[in-house]
Amino acid sequence: MMDFPSGVKSHIFVSWLHPFKEQRLVVVGGKKMAVFDELTEEKLFLYPHKIEWQQRIPVARKAEAEVVPIEMSEPLRLECQHFLDCITNGRTPLTDGYEGLRVLTILFAAQESFNNGCRRVVIDRIEREKTRRENIFAHPTAIVAENCEIGKGSKIWHNSQIQDGAQIGENCVIGHNCFVGAQAKLGNGVKLESNVDVWDLVTLEDYVFVGPAAVFTNDMNPRAKYPKKKFPHLGKWIPTLVKQGASIGANATIVCGVTIGKNAFVGAGTVVNKDVPDYAIVVGVPGKIIGWMCECGNKLLFENNKASCSKCVCKYHWEDEKVVFVGRRAEDLHKS
Structure with missing residues (x-):
């Protein structure tokens, strides 16, 4: 089923397995119906059928079909001739490449609707999704939600998931098996190595590096029985901020509520439970400052x-x- 802004609705049924060969197009208007039937000698018909109301009951008044005379000729020959005429006279053909693109868009929408339980698909959304897909790379196994924001040039690798509402800047790299939550924000040039989950209210500014299996949190006292969304009076999620250029090593744990400063460096396996100043090198459990690092990564x-x-x-x-x-x-x- 297709809905058009004018209110027109259409139903397309195509099957190679149908027991009867049919090539028929029916257009229902306000006063008549037009029928194009490829398998009959006369191809085009008008049916002036009417509906009359008798005692509040609709009664169909069917009338004889009106044959619309059309010149019989070979369709492929006409198409080729029209194409040559357009080249000669510089006209836009009736069915050009853009028309073909529109046809493919509809077919793609029909397939997407079928794959998702015949749910409604809006063509404009497909065009937006197509444009977004052209500007980013998403591996076929990645799950990228419809209403997330992903900047140009970003790459999303195997088995990663981006939720609705997530914000990802330009030229980011999301490694395999990563997760970006609905309220997470990633700036430009952020790089997540494999197995990193960026939960809601975690913000990574521009050019933040996160090593493999590093852990972010957003709940200081989690309970499976009392989730914060359902029991807000028991607490709330806590934001975490990682400032521009900071690096977080593999398997580090970032306790929620902290701020990691600009160009700071968190060593592998470190547990960060308090704020980290700009340019600081932090290692250990819990993390302690052992030195300072240049923005280029040199001590x-x-x-x-x-x-x-x-x-x-x-x-x-x-x-x-x-x-x-x-x-x-x-x-x-x-x-x-």
């Missing part, structure tokens, strides 16, 4: 509250118990 060594990265052109100051990015060394700018 910083401070002397007299100053540090310059030995691998790039960045320099830093130690001010008010925190690392502050100062700029780039002027003498090395030409190397960057």
